Amino acid sequence: MKQFKLGLVINPIAGIGGSVALKGSDGVGIAEQAIALGATAKSNARALLALEILLPYKENIVIYTAAGDMGEYTAKALGFNTEVVHQPVNEITTALDTEQTVMTLINLDIDLLLFAGGDGTARNVCHIVEDKFPVLGIPAGCKIHSGVYAITPKAAGRVVELMITNQLVSLTDADVMDIDESLFRQGIVKAKRFGEMQVPSELRYIQAVKSGGKESDELVLQDIAADVISKMDDELFIIGSGSTTAFVMEELALENTLLGVDAVCEQVLIESDLTEPKLWQLIQPYAQGKVKLVITLIGGQGHIFGRGNQQLSPRVIRAIGKENILIIATKTKLNALQARPLIADTGDSELDIELSGYLAVTTGYNDQVLYPVASPQ
Structure with a gap:
């Protein structure tokens, strides 16, 4: 079996404000405020659920990721061959860390980028990736309006499994959407399309016109x-x-x-x-x-x-x-x-x-x- 090069980016603070009614994690000081209110991050736990599906194939997978909670800890905890490609400067990571990690992954010719976060994270990834390689999101944020996410973390793992085992996997363009969290906190929902990325999904053999x-x-x-x-x-x-x-x-x-x-x-x-x-x-x-x-x-x-x-x-x-x-x-x-x-x-x-x-x-x-x-x- 060919070695599969998997990019992994976890936004450690994705959705951290949800449990304490802050409607997400976007914005200056929101993550710190959420932590002060007792919120705990869940994105690594959700990424773990996706990666566990891939454990039978870990000898054939190399994970390229960022240090610490941005992917390194979770990948190594499961025993995957892991290479760290980015070191965050601060303890609480930012959108810039996500973008810098993705930028580094572009030069590594990865087969797929798996990322855990919400719509804000998808926007950060989309800003750098464009159509350079396929991506797949593990839902871990408060807002999941974008079509680049699997239904569940385990579903994300299953799609990657199809690729690793050489099954036919459709490649589709999916919209990256996000809402304005500052307006959302005022009870106003305003969504906007920020672009699209190529996403692998299960192949549908039945075609409506055939x-x-x-x-x-x-x-x-x-x-x-x-x-x-x-x-x-x-x-x-x-x-x-x-x-x-x-x-x-x-x-x-x-x-x-x-x-x-x-x-x-x-x-x-x-x-x-x-x-x-x-x-x-x-x-x-x-x-x-x-x-x-x-x-x-x-x-x-x-x-x-x-x-x-x-x-x-x-x-x-x-x-x-x-x-x-x-x-x-x-x-x-x-x-x-x-x-x-x-x-x-x-x-x-x-x-x-x-x-x-x-x-x-x-x-x-x-x-x-x-x-x-x-x-x-």
Whole structure:
């Protein structure tokens, strides 16, 4: 089983004012006031409930977290392999500690950020994360209006368990909401949307528009193609080989090289059947992030690189960037792998490791799942 890199951020004072009628923990001096009134923090206990679900897999998990009550104590108490990436300055932590921890985690290529708190904590996380990696909240605050939280702490653990055991997990965009606590304390509820984050959730196999709840390959491929096409503007899209990617070209009414690599910009075919040198030359004028690579997997085997697309060399893949790779496949095709990971076999072992982890796979229109990618053994 691949080692799972789990980011963990616990807001130790999340919801601390709830039990003493302070309506939360946001605001200068609120945490101190709550403690003076006898309130006790509960967020670590709730994070513990989520992490206990993962104990059977702890040999395959590394937790990256902040020192003390922000995650270190709870993770180590359960025996997880724990690495501390941030040291809070003061005994009572602040929103800045959360943001600095998350900022550090961005550079560690984690598979998922698990955080415990309330809507204020979700706002802090969202401010830094954007769409750099998926997140999941453990509900521990007074206010849980945001859609980024699991229903219960144990439910959060169960979703992470699905990921660790290579089950198909949907990746959805969820709103980050919060209310003004100062107004709330005056009896006025005023909620506001502050952004959205990508959240893993249990995969729903029954689709409302599909006959009998089963995927019709052609309808699903149309949905996948529509999703890719909706993303096409002035960027250069490199279309890899395979029948699934060929369907995208078919929907664009463009000629396709089934076993080759084509280039499309603004839905117009730029080059066909590119060699590696031509592809390398073609992408040079484009700024970083302005080239997208659309690939699929070899059915039954799971290879995304190294078989049938050697034109996509290590230097080309590095130039495009992992974050600009769009993997497309039907859920039927993914399920046929029977939980085996996708394989990146580029011929460059360091790049294979860099590509490993959980990547989003587009399985329909605005429908993605998280699926593990591994380097060859």
